[in-house]
Amino acid sequence: MTGHIMDTAIVACQYRVLIAGGCYGGLSAAVNLLEKCDALDLPISIDITIVDERDGYYHIIGSPLAMASKEYAQKAWVDYKDVKRLQRPNVTFIQGTITNVDCESRTATISEHKTQKTREESYDFFIAATGLRRTWPVVPQACTREAYLTEVGAHCDRVLSSTAPVLVVGGGAVGIEMAAELKLTKPSVQVTLAHSRDKLLSAEPLPDMVKDCALELAEQSGVEVLLNHRLASSIPIKNSDGSLLYEVEFTNGHKMVASEVITAISNSIPSSSFLPRDALDSDGYVNVRPTMQLPAGVPNAESHFAVGDMIHWSGIKRCGGALYEGKIAALNIHQIMLQQLQKKEPEFTQLSEIPPMIGLAVGKNGLSYGSEGMNYGPQVMQIFFEEDLGFRIVWDHLRLGGITA
Structure with missing residues (x-):
């Protein structure tokens, strides 16, 4: 001082x-x-x-x-x-x-x-x-950096080594971003996003064009999107090689097998x-x-x-x-x-x-909506999030790394 x-x-x-x-x-x-x-x-x-x-x-x-990349997880805390x-x-x-x-x-x-x-x-x-x-896994529950890296690292190991699809349940902003980031981090992993309503972002006071754009960008990123699919049950079963899989059933009768079921409904x-x-x-x-x-x-x-x-x-x-x-x-x-x-x-x-506004990261594309209307694309991703989901933007905005001359 x-x-x-x-x-x-x-x-x-x-x-x-x-x-x-x-x-x-x-x-x-x-x-x-x-x-x-x-x-x-x-x-x-x-x-x-x-x-x-x-x-x-x-x-x-x-x-x-952080839930898809151990390297990024190191940086985020x-x-x-x-x-x-x-x-x-x-x-x-x-x-x-x-x-x-x-x-x-x-x-x-x-x-x-x-x-x-x-x-x-x-x-x-x-x-x-x-x-x-x-709740987990929307946000890590650990209170120390060491425990957090263990918690998130184990999650990354499971989802990145998946052979059956990874199922993300919940088509709000968190679910969309989790599904898209996992697919972007490891394109070979099959990722399915299930949402109980007929449009993504259904809980948000946003125009339909924004919700429809979020769907289009999610599908462009390689995520399979299942709308009007409410999860009824998820039963663990043993695979032939001894690994754990999940028999999933939705209330509409649709069934699938998933290697991981990620609940992205925060409550x-x-x-x-x-x-x-x-x-x-x-x-x-x-x-x-x-x-x-x-x-x-x-x-x-x-x-x-x-x-x-x-x-x-x-x-x-x-x-x-x-x-x-x-x-x-x-x-x-x-x-x-x-x-x-x-x-x-x-x-x-x-x-x-504050009127409704949102910035959404969907793989390589960003989606924004506010008083200026809706924009989307790689340039929006760069403006709102850059390559690290906004870490540098916030860090430098608050100058947490110190004040430079």
């Missing part, structure tokens, strides 16, 4: 910021808040603590490729100690779970994974960015149980104001923020939305700090309603 930030003659007070979640929304909040508080004209001294169940930053939108931009004296990472937040006393209860001990952490500002709890649940019930909707999503602050009825609501996939807001859950919401939380916390230090009326940034 530079000397001027630590100069107590300049710094009026010390703020403690606790962030639950070390992925897109949480890291965006941390990076943007540090940038504002490092400002030369009015440096503000802050301590940031980031709590996450994992021991590193995991690029969640890269999961479809970065130990927090190797996130250079946040290696500074006033940033602390804790691998653990926040089990309760007492908004009135501004104290959080943290269960630390390594020590198995529980601790209390006081704060001035709290940001919830724990996202959604997604995601917000990771919000640590927050007051008054802050949540009936499904557990966090109600927030456009400033990302919790509802006014929550004690000290002005000091508590929530961002990312866990919030109740319009639009399709996206990495870009989480990054922007984390930035809004940081900017507004900084405004409150300025109000307290300088008696300056805060100018809050507010999140607008």
Whole structure:
């Protein structure tokens, strides 16, 4: 940390910021808040603590490729100690779970994974960015990089050595991308994508032309797509060589044999149980104001923020939305700090309603839809994802590798 930030003659007070979640929304909040508080004209001294169940930053939108490529899996998880931009004296990472937040006393209860001990952490500002709890294999369940590589490596070995078709169940964005990435990684593997409805992406508020385009691109990538196929049963059987196969039957009577059955239906649940019930909707999503602050009825609501996939807001859950919401939380916390230090009326940034938009990686082609309409093709893939499902784009956007001259 530079000397001027630590100069107590300049710094009026010390703020403690606790962030639950070390992925897109949480890291965006941390990076943007540090940038504002490092400002030369009015440096503000802050301590940031980031709590996450994992021991590193995991690029969640890269999961479809991590599940098909051991080489990519190595890249997609970065130990927090190797996130250079946040290696500074006033940033602390804790691998653990926040089990309760007492908004009135501004104290959080943290269960630390390594020590198995529980601790209390006081704060001035709290940001919830724990996202959604997604099931395997939509997202790896391991909490350490070592366990993750073992978990994902075993999955890659099974699917890449398949002789019978690999069946991916669920034609949402995750299922489409998982099927297409597996086919792209190893074209010789037969991949079948089964979806219970008559169009892919059926759960998303998107026009039919987008859903039809997703189908066309999936089939172009070499994936066999079965629409109106709801899985009824999947029974393991022994192959003649001793390997395990699955006898699959759908509710329409269609049967097939698969070497692997990958369930890409997430049934995601917000990771919000640590927050007051008054802050949540009936499904557990966090109600927030456009400033990302919790509802006014929550004690000290002005000091508590929530961002990312866990919030109740319009639009399709996206990495870009989480990054922007984390930035809004940081900017507004900084405004409150300025109000307290300088008696300056805060100018809050507010999140607008988000219309349906999506970026989809389908093998070598990308598909995008938003206010500009629909686009697809290799050029869309390059703009939205490049060759690593957006890892470099996000990493460099947040400058997690450090600030270069």
